[in-house]
Amino acid sequence: MKIFHKVIILLVIAAVPLQSCGYSNENKNMKNLDQDSTLVLLKAVSEKNIKLVEKILASKPNLEITDNKGRTALMIATYNADGEIAKMLISAGADVNAQDDLLNSPHLYEGASGNLSILNMSLAHGAKFDIYNRYGGTALIPAAEKRHLEVVKILTEIPDYPIDHINKLGWTALLEAIILGATGETQVAIVKVLVDAGANVNIADKDGVTPLQHAKSRGMDKIVKLLMAANAL
Template identity: 30%
Template sequence: METAGEVGIKRPDPPVVGKVNHHSIELYWDINNVYKRIGPSNKWFRFSIEEEDVKTHMYGTVYSGYSMKHVVEGLDSSTSYRFRLKVTGHNGEYAYSPVVTVSTTREPMTGEHLHRAVNMNDEDAVLKILQSGHVKVDIPDKLGFSPLMIAAQRGYFRIVQLLIDHGADMNKENGSGKNSLILACFAGHLDVVEYLRQQGASWESRDKGGCTAMHSAVDGGNVKLIEWMISDGCEVDSRDSGSKWTPLMRVSAVTGNTHVARRLIAAGADVNVKDKDGKTPLMVAALNNHERLVRLLIEKGADCSITNEYGIGIAEMAKAFNRQNMVVILEDMKKEIL
């Protein structure tokens, strides 16, 4: 029996398509063993897989050798590709197969796709990804934020609804222990906070530093949100687990926001509460140079005679930290009170 190489190169069948996914296509050929390996290797038929360039319609070689299978990798998803098989004999004669067209599959949805859609506030894309069933709704990003945390922090109300409708866990925490409610409170998104509360989010949740949603809200400074939180029963004098600061203490230490302080005091915040070092909101506000807040606290009953755990009072503290302006305010306020 004569081999194909002895009578010229027979036109090969097109490559057979094997496994296909979103980035690779498996091709194999000569399933009927037409091009047998007879004699020394320099007499064997050589196979090449060529791919057509969609722009130039020229063919380029993606594989050349003696194997009868090749996986073409690094392809784009949902894209059509055209391949042909070239068989070359030892004498240089060759023949091409008909072209085979095959398309890669759609790229499977991943957590990265979901996070990208949430960050872009793309409701349609988020819904499509969630309905695909391939991505877990609470999958975290590289920073440990779930999609719901991101949506709550950015105030994407409809995205928050979609995620919760698909089972997102409101109690899930990031690396610092902050959940979606705490993040939304800091960012000041009242509509999101209201919705999370309606869905069962608790005011009792705390981050790893023991700070509550109210601590977070006063840092953010949204007075309207804080008023609503108070009306909804959120505690105004909860303490963190480190410095034992209440929300009013955080205002005194961080922002000095008198509008926020007024709301807290009106809701019953203790103006003479002490932290773990025995400092009061007045002392902390004075040391942080919040003049208007110092005046407000004294007006609201802050006791200037209280000392810390070392027996040091506010006037002495102010002088020690070169807060001469605070010394003047304290003396002026004392005269006004007298």
């Protein structure tokens, strides 16, 4: 009987590490499964496969994993101008302030592209205004340059939005609207929105040239009148 008991004990002891290894492998497989589902999510978003994205989101994957360009699933949807998938991702908890390798976030990128749908969603879910694009600028600065009038209106209506933020080039949104913006009625309207919103019309560039001086040198007569009416120097 003693021998029999010893045999049983030895068999139990031997089985323990086997059970432990099995549990470890199971955990590893689960991690791999989670990782794979998240990578599939990036591909599904890239391909605009809404049904697959919806199915993957039901498994609650890591929404902040990035591709080789530092883009989250939400940033990929933003580049695709895919408002429907972007909405799904944001509703699932995707970080609207995650920046990719180019330092774009959804709200920053939409300043340059003008997609109002994704811009509004990111603003409604906590977009931060103290993170900047690769030029050290806010979303308002490229919006003012690229004639996205509606974007400029939306951003300047936000209380405490940094309208006079200066980027690495030494330009505010007003300066960039004048220096790089195309001449025309839309640009005049953008400058008017900025001025009416309280933009400082006398912040000069790195060379000390003011918005008024730039407008005069570019022959922007209507903008010159707007700036002079706002006591520009």
